[in-house]
Amino acid sequence: MEILIKASQFILSLSLLIVLHELGHFIPAKLFKIKVEKFYLFFDYKFSIFKKKIGDTVYGIGWIPLGGYVKIAGMIDESMDKEQMALPPKPWEFRSKPAWQRLIIMLGGVFVNFVLGIFIYIMLMWGYGESYLPNENVKDGVWVRDSLAMNLGIQNGDKILTVDGQKIKKFSGLSLEFINGNNFQIERNGHVIDKEIPEDFISQLMDRGKDAGPVLYPRYPFVIGQIPEDSPNLKSGLKPKDIVTAINGVSMKYYDEAEAILLKVKGQKVTANVLRDNKTKKIDLQISEDGKIGVISTTIPFKDLERLGYYELADLEYSFAEAIPAGWNKSWKTLTDYIKQLKKIFNPSTGAYKGLGGFISIGSIFPNEWSAESFWNITAFLSIMLGFMNLLPIPALDGGHVVFTLWEMITGKKPGDKFLEYAQVVGFVLLIALLLFANGNDIFRLFQ
Structure with a gap:
């Protein structure tokens, strides 16, 4: 039952994000009077679960849940429609439109993802506020429970002051800060001590197993x-x-x-x-x-610890006007943290690639029981992640098309259709390889 609840939330979130992302391409294409031949949730290789033609566009649901797409006439995309591209350009085709219009269409999906993530975070701040344990309120220091924290040179009672020179606002964010960081500062018996985070810290973290819990805990009675x-x-x-x-x-x-x-x-x-x-x-x-x-x-809930005088929590409520900067700041922090992690994934010595996950990993972050707050928090995170990933300059992604269009706008020279076809194939192969590796990691961890 728990797996079903997680899977249902994952599919709902993913479907929402894909449909809205593709709408970001679909709407400007229609505004610029370009023919959109297909609008699909998931991929429809050979057959569709559902399809219906309305006007010039076939709307449908495919059977391969790896994303979705809009097929825009005259555009080299995952459909690889070579017959259409071999014909002279038509006025209603993507390739006939000026570069600035094509750029807007390409950036539309990414724009929607970022705006959606920011909007959800703003509404969450307004609706739920924030409740957390401020790091500065952990006055008696941390509790060291396993060898990983000990290897970092941390002892019971140490106070974590900064990571990479930045003060930590929320105690619950310590693990993520250590993942993204390179050095940290502690206070022990009144003395400030500087320490390094090992380059393979993420590898050590992954070797603990997925159920090992946080690196550091507040001290409990x-x-x-x-x-x-x-x-x-x-x-x-x-x-x-x-x-x-x-x-x-x-x-x-x-x-x-x-x-x-x-x-x-x-x-x-x-x-x-x-x-x-x-x-x-x-x-x-x-x-x-x-x-x-x-x-x-x-352990007991933080609210009980607060009542007993162990910790003082921060309970923040926001008006709608206050929620706007709070939601923006959370979105920016989510994006910058994600970029830091991505950089470490591409550095083999960190071992961060071990943590790369596919559909099982993403699905597992949803809670076992329905929680609107958790669902929308995760959906906002995934929306920002999806937006950034699509901006990467890989030919099969929006970012690849953006790079080629910007090149055309700067140099005045449009890349040839053959070049774009080959680039699309290379990009698609890279994405499939990444997808296989990420989901292979999931399967390996499942049997480990």
Whole structure:
């Protein structure tokens, strides 16, 4: 059922983005009186799931869910209609129109993607606002849970000050900043320390597995999650959601402080202070020979941590006027972060190519349960990503056509149809290779 919910959201989001992107080409083509022969969601090699001709245009749904297209008369595109291109240009064809009109048509899809992403982010800011843990409010530093953070030279209680010289606004954004960054600065016991992020950091991150969680966590209290049947403290009076605050009078605020305290009383009977329903209770516990209580700890929501005085969250609400710059800033941050990641993918030494994913990876970022806020957040991100990807100067993409048109406008020389045909084939082969590699990564991770 979870897979079905994820897949449904993915297909809905992808279909919306493809249709609107192609409309960005379709509308200016119609305005410039160019014949549009096809408008398709997905590709229709050999046959279509649905098609209907209205006027000069056949509207349809193909069976290969790798995108969509509009077939504009007189344009060398993925249809590779050589017969049409061999005939003399007609007044209603793309190739007969001035370069500036062709440029607008080519940029139309990208323009729609960027505007859509910005619009969605603005509406999300207006409708939902923002709620997050400011990095500056993590006053007692971070919790180091695995070897990757340790390899970075980070210890429990360190405060992350900057990445690449930039202060971190949201604690939840730390992992992404480390992925995109080259160096960082921490504060430890009042001293500021500069550290480098290894070039193969992303490779190390990928080797942890997809369920490993963030690189760094805020420090949590020692919250009881489960008490197993074989626990020596099964009948001690401990209950799930109890928060252990002291052992034999030695206080602990955070879970990571518990290990050292428990090792000092291993094998002993102790008295623990636990917080339950805002009241402190004393409970006698048996500590094992390896310094364990015999429970499974858990975390609690940030709202509960705020209520208990651990953290102060930022809860921001925006008027529509305030949401416009907030949505724009989020869109810009999304775009620049994506470009940074793309640069690292093309640098083999970073190992970022391991993280390149296809349809399974994209589908997996949607939540297991329907959430309008999450759906539109992901759709806005994908819209900006799709816009940027289509701007890349690869012949089979909009960016490739834009480059050739700009060359014509600057030099006054139009590339020949044969050259454009060969360029389209090369670009298409590159895209298919990239698609196979990305989805191959997905399949490899699935069986790993």
